[in-house]
Amino acid sequence: MPDAVPPARSLRLMSDYSCGWPLWGEGMRMHGRNDDGAHLGLSADTAAALRGWQEFFESRFHWDDGWTEPGDAAAYERTGRELLARLHAELPDYAIELDLWPVDKGTVGSWESGD
Template sequence: MDGVPPARRAIRLFPDYGRDWPLWENSTPTWDVGYTTTPDMYGLSEDLTRDMAEWNAHWDANFDPFDGWKDDAVRERWRQDGAAIAKRLQAEVADFADVSYEPWPLLGGDE
């Protein structure tokens, strides 16, 4: 089935340095979307787009790769907001994609 996009897309949700949006998707030979994606590529609602931007900015302002989180309350707020955003994202793209939520700043030694 050359030239046919995948039946289900796989959107990854996680923050990374220097990126405005925590959205990622692996391209395939038949589905070249690049690696970094944006809310408009998925037709996301204005509310989710705004909340996702705030969640990403909150991480950027409060997590240091060497020192970790500024404090536990900031980390917990980011954790709760991220889980809610992941659920909302899955609901908005349910017709064509699955979401993999990968909150790496909450894992391992970054806690």
């Protein structure tokens, strides 16, 4: 059961055009910063998966035309939710939101107590 007060540190998992890295917050510059998540304590596998999810978005989503293939939106959402779970496991003291704007799903919160 979640605590009543979320942690002070928060991140947003969200793709955006030409940003290279889909985590936002904690002092990360929002435009053009290519990060590896090491300062957060992320594993190399999770950092690579985050970059892969961003690359999928960049190569398969067009701002005007939408997704390239019919299954792209579902694959993007599924992977985003998997990444949210991985981030929560690796960063239990962070409030993490998943913003699924490219699939019109809004924001999904994931903070639960790490206790």
